[in-house]
Amino acid sequence: MAVSTSFIAGRLFDAKHLVLASSDLDEVVEGCSRMLRPHDLAMRGRRAKLAARLHHLPIGPISLNRLRYGGDVTVVPELSEEGNFLVTLPVRGSAQFRYGSAVAEVTPGHGTIVGPYREFRLDIDGAFDQILLRLDRRRVEVACANLLGLDKATPVHFDLALRGFPAFWHKLLEAAASLSMFSEALAHPKMLVRLEELIIESLLMAQPNNFSGPIAAANGAAPSAQVRKAMDYMREHIADAVSLGQVARHCGLSLRSLQAGFQRDLGTSPSRWLRAQRLDRVHAILLSSEPGSVAVTDVALQCGFFHLGDFSARFKQRFGEKPSVVLAKRRS
Template sequence: MTMPASYVADRLFGGEHLILASNDPDEVIDGCSKALRPHRLHLNGRGAALATRLHHVPIGSFSMSRLCYGSDVTVIPEIPQGGHFLVTLPLRGSARFRYGASTAELKPGRGSIVGPYQECQLDIDGAFDQILLRLDRRRVERLCADLAGMEQAAPVNFDLSLRDTPAFWHKLLEAAASLSLLGDGLAHPKLFIRLEELIIESLLVTQQNNFSAAISAATQPARSAQLRRAMEHMRAHIGEPMRLSQVARHCGLSLRSLQAGFQRELGVSPSRWLRAERLDRVHAVLASAPPGTVSVTDVALQWGFVHLGDFAAQFKDRFGQKPSAVLAKRTS
């Protein structure tokens, strides 16, 4: 892990990401509190002086930072309302993190996941250099509930010590930072959302937490009967707003198992299957409606299409003509 993390750090954090370079304790506390989490900072050792450098890359609702205090310090984060998970990937030096009743020794190759629920203390040596990933608590809890097939989100308590991160993690972080730097994510915000989901889901699956058993059980392969139940449920509510995570829970599956089952048995994702079903309903209505009785917009909205521009393009892709053309044939 040491070489990949260092390589990623050097690739991700350039001069354009440097937001703090200071030896002033008040400036350091203020800058790090804004980028990471409000905290108190104590310098350890008589005559100690900071030489802090903080790089920061905001990426949608999460962020990545590189932080080195340049002095032996003790950090005591506050427990703010809402809160974030902080994932630490050490690059150099050592630290000892205490979170609740747990303690972790950090060094290159041994990271940590600090949650937002309990008091913690971070004892950091002057050489400690780290990548920090800040993840929104609500997103982690919601995605955990989806993976475990639970209706309600709940606090997620990871083991403090971070096991080896998945190999593709560093590629995800690099891709997210590149999108942020180039501004591509502003044009395609769903890219950021999906990258964030992949990062969080990989943590939930690979790092021990209080829902690991439930996630493991829920991610078993979907049975054909469960997939039929999912299709029946979506058809019964086809014109309503629909979250696939809710469909998965209805069938006793995780979202991942539902998606994998559809790909395995139907060769498409659940969302594509649902869209095709809705398009077929719209086409049937437009092709059979008496003249002057319906409009394309009303029919599209009736069957669950909210973004009419996307709907028109999807309709033409599926049927080779615009929805207005289908309706015009009927009325001519």
């Protein structure tokens, strides 16, 4: 987690993302409440001072933030029906988080996730520096219902302390930070929604929560006819930012059931199958395009790729040459 956190922190340290730099208590509370969650803030110690800095990077429906208070503080967020989930990835320093009856010591490599449902208190030291991923409560609840093929969304309660996440999840957060650098990506809002869905779905499957049992149990393999239906649906929407949750819901399946059916019939996962189809589509477009009519970045984004470095590597792995080389062949 530490390498990925440092990467994101570097991206968010840019001056253009700085939205708050203040030692005034009221100004800090107002600014952080607006960007993150309404809360009360109290200094700890008679001589305590603030030197707060907040960087904010909105990426479609999610946001990445870097926050340090620069002083020993206690934060007590408000409970709200329109609340959110906050995933904390520490960069340096230490803090103690209390959420309901759970307590976690927060240091680099040991993050947390808190929801909007229970009382919450943070005791933070002056050196504590953190990356905060903000996720909308209702979108998390809907994503969980979609994973299970349920019509009704209900509260999701994660364990407070984050478990170690697979590299895939770190790649998603790196992609979120990287996308802010590409104006082309911001012109494709569905891409950003798809990125959010991937982050939430991977969080639901990796981090223990009150639906971990049902999510793990919903793994009966889909019938072959439903697998073919899913393949047809993904082909029809290959240029769209369609999520696997949407595919499963279209076929009346849980996500785990869809994955098991693909593994049985095709020996691969639906995400890998879809990625291969998208790579083939990009390859075909690059080969057939008129000289100067397309850019590799635009074609990749239009075909569902938002981590452009990963796209280039996978393209070369599949076709033996870089996408730019394929496009140049067409021009020669």
